[in-house]
Amino acid sequence: MAESVRVITRCRPLNDRERGLNSKICVEMDPTSAQVTLKSDGPPKTFTFDSVYYMDATGEQIYNDIVYPLVENVIEGYNGTVFAYGQTGSGKTFSMQGVNSVSSQRGIIPRAFEHIFLATATTENMKFLIHCSYLEIYNEEIRDLLGADKHQKLEIKEHTERGIYVAGLSMHVCHDVKTCHELMDKGFSNRHVGATLMNKDSSRSHSIFTVYVEGMLENGSIRTGKLNLVDLAGSERQSKTGLFIASFFVVYLLFHRVTDFVKYKSKRSRKD
Structure with a gap:
């Protein structure tokens, strides 16, 4: 809900x-x-x-307290978003990616990937299909980090049924956790980065890696949840792009909030 x-x-x-x-x-x-x-x-x-x-605090503690319920809702067909905000060097990447060599300090992203695939593999009476997409917002322009033409500018569109979406954004099937990591690594290598005093590989752009969890029930009906994993550029870089990214997220996330509310009310009415 x-x-x-x-x-x-x-x-x-x-x-x-x-x-x-x-x-x-x-x-x-x-x-x-x-x-x-x-x-x-x-x-x-x-x-x-x-x-x-x-x-x-450990990455495990933060995931279990904050992110675990969110991902559970995504598997149920709702939408969720996680993003880290702060100045370059404040620890955004550590919270999102973590340290894989230390189990308790693994970050939100690898835990979310494993959570999704474990849950979908053990859910009875449902078949799941998982897709991923990866976009970048840089200088008020949207690019597909996994597309054939990484320089093509994409546009935000609105559809009566699909709602707000990015036209031309490529979708990639993911069969396992490894594929998700490979797609994220591939897209990250195409991002705009630049050295700062605090971080030699600081992101100069915002990006959204989205995991689409599509589940088919026994009666043939389909429910789809989306998990948006957002990587924001350091907050000190947002003087020029801040208004654009803010308006994008307000519209984009507001649509998903309304969609989730409609889904929730629909489920309640069927139960009643």
Whole structure:
């Protein structure tokens, strides 16, 4: 069913550069109240979120608390989106990708892939087909990172049945977790990146990797859920593209929210 947008804050430890500059931690977190307090030269400032995680939180903990229910809903035919927002070097990639060599610190993306394929393989009385797509938004232009022509500019369209979609975006069948990772790696290699003081391979673009989970019931009816995994450029790069990406997500995600609400009401009416 449709849920509210949730905002989660995660604090990372100091990196080597910051330790070399004798930087100090200026953040305090209270998981019980979901509050973050910033301490600097002036008065402390406190902000409240849906959940907060300090630097000792693991990727496993964050996935189980936050993302697991979202992916379960996707398998049920709803739409979900996960994206990390923050300055370059703030830990977005660590949260999304994680460290595969340390089981507890594997990120959201590999866990979501495994979750989807395990759940669809063990669900009875249903057949599933999984597709993926990968697009990039750079300089207010949309490109297909997995398409034959990676330089072709794509357009956002609206259809009475399909709703809002990106015309010409290629779809790729995924039979297993490995294929999903291969497609993501292939698309990532085609993205615009550039060196910054904080990250030598910082993304200069926004991208959306979408997993489409299409399930066929015994009666032949089909339900489709979509998981959008969004990688935003560092927030310091968004002065020019911020309005475009904001308007894109508002329209794109609002449509999916309305679609999920209609699906939910339809299921409730059938039960009643």
